[in-house]
Amino acid sequence: MDDKSPYLHPEFETLSKEDIKKLQLERLQATVKHCMNSPFYKKRFEECGLKPEDIKTLDDLRKIPFTTKQDLRDTYPFGIASVPLRQCVRLHSSSGTTGNPTVILHTQKDLDEWANQVARNLWMVGLRPDDVFQNSSGYGMFTGGLGFQYGAEKLGMLTVPAAAGNSLRQIKFIKDFGTTAIHAVPSYVTRLYEVMQEQGVDPRRDTKLKVLAIGAEPHSEEQRKRIENMMGVKAYNSFGMSEMCGPGVGFECKEQNGLHFWEDYYIVEIVDPETLEPVKEGEIGELVLTTLCREAMPLLRYRTRDLTRVLGHTCPCGRNHVRLDRMRGRSDDMMVLRGVNIFPIQIEKILMQFPELANNYLITLTTDEDNDNMTVEVELEDMFTDDYGRLLQLNKDVKRALKDEILLTPHVKLVPKGTLPVSEGKAVRVVDKRKVYQ
Amino acid sequence: MTIKQISIFIENKSGTILKVLNVLKEANIQIIASSISDTVKYGIYRIICDKPVLADKLLKENGISAITNDVFAIELDDTPGQAASAIQYFAEAGINISYMYSFLVGNKGILIMRTDDTEKTQEIIKLKKLKSYDLA
Numbered sequence: 001m002d003d004k005s006p007y008l009h010p011e012f013e014t015l016s017k018e019d020i021k022k023l024q025l026e027r028l029q030a031t032v033k034h035c036m037n038s039p040f041y042k043k044r045f046e047e048c049g050l051k052p053e054d055i056k057t058l059d060d061l062r063k064i065p066f067t068t069k070q071d072l073r074d075t076y077p078f079g080i081a082s083v084p085l086r087q088c089v090r091l092h093s094s095s096g097t098t099g100n101p102t103v104i105l106h107t108q109k110d111l112d113e114w115a116n117q118v119a120r121n122l123w124m125v126g127l128r129p130d131d132v133f134q135n136s137s138g139y140g141m142f143t144g145g146l147g148f149q150y151g152a153e154k155l156g157m158l159t160v161p162a163a164a165g166n167s168l169r170q171i172k173f174i175k176d177f178g179t180t181a182i183h184a185v186p187s188y189v190t191r192l193y194e195v196m197q198e199q200g201v202d203p204r205r206d207t208k209l210k211v212l213a214i215g216a217e218p219h220s221e222e223q224r225k226r227i228e229n230m231m232g233v234k235a236y237n238s239f240g241m242s243e244m245c246g247p248g249v250g251f252e253c254k255e256q257n258g259l260h261f262w263e264d265y266y267i268v269e270i271v272d273p274e275t276l277e278p279v280k281e282g283e284i285g286e287l288v289l290t291t292l293c294r295e296a297m298p299l300l301r302y303r304t305r306d307l308t309r310v311l312g313h314t315c316p317c318g319r320n321h322v323r324l325d326r327m328r329g330r331s332d333d334m335m336v337l338r339g340v341n342i343f344p345i346q347i348e349k350i351l352m353q354f355p356e357l358a359n360n361y362l363i364t365l366t367t368d369e370d371n372d373n374m375t376v377e378v379e380l381e382d383m384f385t386d387d388y389g390r391l392l393q394l395n396k397d398v399k400r401a402l403k404d405e406i407l408l409t410p411h412v413k414l415v416p417k418g419t420l421p422v423s424e425g426k427a428v429r430v431v432d433k434r435k436v437y438q
Numbered sequence: 439m440t441i442k443q444i445s446i447f448i449e450n451k452s453g454t455i456l457k458v459l460n461v462l463k464e465a466n467i468q469i470i471a472s473s474i475s476d477t478v479k480y481g482i483y484r485i486i487c488d489k490p491v492l493a494d495k496l497l498k499e500n501g502i503s504a505i506t507n508d509v510f511a512i513e514l515d516d517t518p519g520q521a522a523s524a525i526q527y528f529a530e531a532g533i534n535i536s537y538m539y540s541f542l543v544g545n546k547g548i549l550i551m552r553t554d555d556t557e558k559t560q561e562i563i564k565l566k567k568l569k570s571y572d573l574a
């Protein structure tokens with residue numbers, strides 16, 4: 001591709017809305033047909049008397065039942081796959097802390113397509129093969145690592161798998177390798193900037209940075225602007241989820257007016273999480289995605305639980321792929337903290353293992369000096385000691401057990417019984433005081 | 439040799455001590471001594487009173503987290519240096535004192551304490567013929 005072209009895949013990126021729809025129907029029909037190789041989907045279609053031939057228009061998509069995270073758990077590990085395992089070359093998995101893990105399989109073609117999406121995004125925000133891309137994101141099962149790695153390589157950039165952490169080394173890399181682009185969760189960019197300041201490094205003066213890709217953690221527009229002001233470069237919002245592949249699903253263009261979701265790869269629906277009916281255009285609802293190019297594990301009408309809204313279908317950048325607002329919350333009680341997905345039930349499970357603790361607890365999320373923190377207050381069942389040291393030890397034990405479960409260290413506070421608020425009916429377990437969803 | 443002490447888990451918040459005191463007041467329970475440690479995370483309010491069993495029951499009925507323990511209560515003459523000589527015995531025996539507070543009853547000084555080795559402490563008290571304080 002010519003470096004001057006604003007599009008890496010002009011044949012797909014600049015499709016008209018009508019052509020996008022034509023392509024989507026074609027790909028949807030092929031996907032549904034392919035899904036009949038999946039024991040899960042075959043059974044599900046039989047149960048509701050649906051045949052692949054019944055999908056004649058895009059509207060017929062709504063005849064297909066939703067797929068949920070629970071379905072992925074129930075079919076753990078390989079029950080949804082639409083190809084034999086021998087065709088799969090990669091597996092990603094969620095931590096599975098709230099039940100069975102979810103497993104996502106990829107064929108070689110899936111990996112190639114995933115890399116194509118990430119490469120398209122990075123090209124879209126101005127990155128070219130001359131650039132040096134430092135991926136300061138967790139590797140391993142977390143798809144932000146390998147996802148951006150392969151995408152950045154696909155584009156042709158020199159790609160540095162710096163992974164998360166060790167800020168001093170990160171900064172050394174940025175300076176020594178002439179890093180021009182970084183991908184990281186927003187709170188880590190803030191952390192990097194703090195360390196740069198301590199080291200007397202001015203990102204504007206001492207680095208060649210020109211682009212930041214941030215995602216995997218809810219953040220507000222104000223947070224983004226602050227990051228841009230700190231680092232002196234544009235920060236583009238990235239959306240991904242392992243169920244769809246990982247990063248790459250949606251990305252902002254240079255206009256920064258919402259995330260383009262790639263409609264040659266996905267069908268986007270926004271539904272009311274209660275009625276599951278489509279919301280009116282522009283209203284907030286739950287994002288539902290159907291994959292159109294997946295081989296190993298196509299997913300039909302997957303409920304992401306993320307809340308967002310359609311901002312528009314056209315864009316001055318020339319792409320007619322739907323623009324979605326930044327994620328505005330969740331339709332379940334999942335919390336996203338520093339890139340880690342956490343459900344209150346995980347916290348509860350750990351707290352219940354301590355006989356000294358009562359049932360009532362409260363999780364408070366705060367942003368302190370740009371870092372997201374979690375405080376878990378829990379009531380003491382009964383006073384079990386007259387010894388301050390033993391209270392501190394309990395506090396420490398609870399903290400460690402929580403850390404082993406959620407991979408983050410929360411603040412833990414023991415409180416006397418009956419002091420936490422109990423609301424009528426369902427107890428309030430989570431108070432999110434972070435300024436992320438505004 | 440030991441005496442009942444009630445330890446109450448309190449939050450660092452105004453009004454929490456008052457709630458405890460009101461429960462005791464209404465039952466006409468007299469506090470003989472009390473102590474609060476000013477620690478960072480939690481407060482423990484320790485009370486010696488004239489009706490420890492009733493006090494424990496009432497506090498728990500009122501939703502207050504409390505526990506009753508036996509702590510050592512040593513009676514000393516109210517003259518300078520008495521505490522030092524008593525504590526020296528424990529120090530020499532390598533016993534650690536977890537917490538300690540004292541008060542006066544008449545012309546006697548009472549030392550309330552908890553150690554990391556109850557058995558050894560008992561031995562020392564017997565061996566050195568330290569006088570124990572009893573509520574009755």
